[in-house]
Amino acid sequence: MPEILPRCATDAPPERPARAEHAPPAFAALDLGTNNCRLLIAAPGPGGFRVLDSFSRIVRLGEGLAQTGRLSDTAMDRAAAALRACADKLGRRPVRRLEAVATEACRRAENGPAFLARIAEETGLRLRIISAREEAELAMESCAPLLETVDRRALLFDIGGGSTEIAWIRVPAGAADGAPPDLIGYVSLPLGVVTLAERAGQDCFTERGFFEVVEEVATHLAEFDRIHRIGQEIRAGGVRLMGTSGTVTTLAGVAMALPRYRRPLVDGKTLDCEAADLALGDLFALGRKGLAEHPCVGPDRVEFVLPGCAVYAAIRRVWPTPRLTVADRGLREGMLTRMMRAERAAPRRRAR
Template identity: 90%
Template sequence: MTESTARDTPTSPPVMAVSAGARTEHAQGIFAALDLGTNNCRLLVAAPTATGFRVVDSFSRIVRLGEGLAQTGRLADSAMERAATALQACADKLMRRPVRRFEAVATEACRRAANGRAFLARIAAETGLHLRVISAREEAELAMESCAPLLEPGDRRALLFDIGGGSTEIAWIRVPCAPGAPPELIGYLSLPLGVVTLAERAGQDCFTERGFCEVVEEVAAHLAEFDRIHRIGQEIRAGGVRLMGTSGTVTTLAGVAMALPRYRRPLVDGKTLDCGAADLALGDLFALGREGLAQHPCVGPERVEFVLPGCAVYAAIRRVWPTPRITVADRGLREGMLTRMMRAERGPRRRAR
């Protein structure tokens, strides 16, 4: 469906039945999660397995919903049109594949924008997709949920970061001793500094050593305050703390550190890297400049503006919390939502038995 058609036909077949969770026999076990972020719109459709879930279908598109938001406080018309087109494509996919349960969330851009909820109301009317604006805390919890399977015996704590488009989320996590017990969120920090907001504010500056270091200093100052509250550096020195990163920035660093000829998720997701190798990859990316980044197979022209701002945030995290290794996660809110929905479905069945 084209943009004009979507606007002109608000009564087009809705996916309300999908949102409520179609209970048909052929849809048993199919779940879907949608995440509308500041930079990307992502959909994941999956079926549960004994050890997790199997991806049935997916969708990802850069929509730059937060473009200009830092200056105006509102979602721009062009940004809303791009997001609406992507969301209509998601709705079309869901119409072809009814699911048992579906959840859709919106994050920082819709949290901050004065017209964010009005935009989501329009999306609901046009597509039948009902997106819920989640808090920064829930965002951190969902990221923790998705990355929990990457924790290993011997981990006492985990420090998880997610460098998003409009914000950076930090989760400080207690890992339980009891096998099978879920991790606990001790504290979280949400900085209104993401790759889109920093790219718009810093512009060309992140491509210079001085501008890059200024962003590192700014982010590090915020992180140091969080460290003083939770004494994370002290825990790291005591041992048993796993540093985990989930974002395009850290997966790109992993792809470069591993010298991949093109990005491949199965090779990156769950990979534990020596932080020295990741730091060297950061230096390689910075040295490439704009043209080199656009041609790099792990970056490309669509992400060239956002890589170095994200690397500056990563460098600040490394400065405040130096660890020998980092676990890279190519997973996030959608995987966390799917895990929660599937666990909720299994619960009643166990109680019934």
């Protein structure tokens, strides 16, 4: 049997399907992003949920979108192949409820809705395009279990493929006992690792190009800071900086000197920001060849690591904090948490 994980779990080895009459109710969450297509199938478990199956593939759906305003035929074909694989997995296991969403690439692309209509016809999967606000709320939902009683506020960032979401969160007194946090404000910057990699290209591998991206992102963040006075709150104490993205988990893996990336060691880990900053410097010094050979990066992510690190460096510049909590969880976990909470609440509503 798979390990019971607290609240959230992802990308675990698939569980052998149980006999249909004894199988627990399964829920599925599908996230089609600018760079990745991810599926998570899970069943409720003590204190959270248990992963039954998962899928993740780099599809680069947003490739060329910034230049043309459209999803390219090649990118759509890659994503369609991944979504067919997801449909096959879902077809092999009864699922009580499925939530399937698309994010920044389909939000921005002129032909995004047409592509999703094609997917519905070819696979039966009906994906809905969610707003940037809902994207921030789902990330907050998945990361809420990492909050502690000492936290008054949390600043959560998610560096995605096509955009970066920043969520400014109020932590209620009972957060550690399951009370949901409140989203005070959010901002979605159209600057993600794919869009920056395409625009900056080789420049991010140079010191000058890297810091030009840092300056651009920091300018956007400073405006959000002026509205919410986040820096002032950080100086007053009780603010937790949290990051969820491939960029921040990679920084954690390097800072922890992991011989290979291991999610259980990284998810929920709180790092000294100085250690994360040193890891950023180490990644920058590796260059393209060194990044391709690094066990926490690999050849598929070479182009995206330094643009993501530039966004992280901008966040650190505008909001310097002593510690960073790393979350290897995101939209899928947030969707699953919501679905299972609604399932538990249904009998109580019927009883009333």
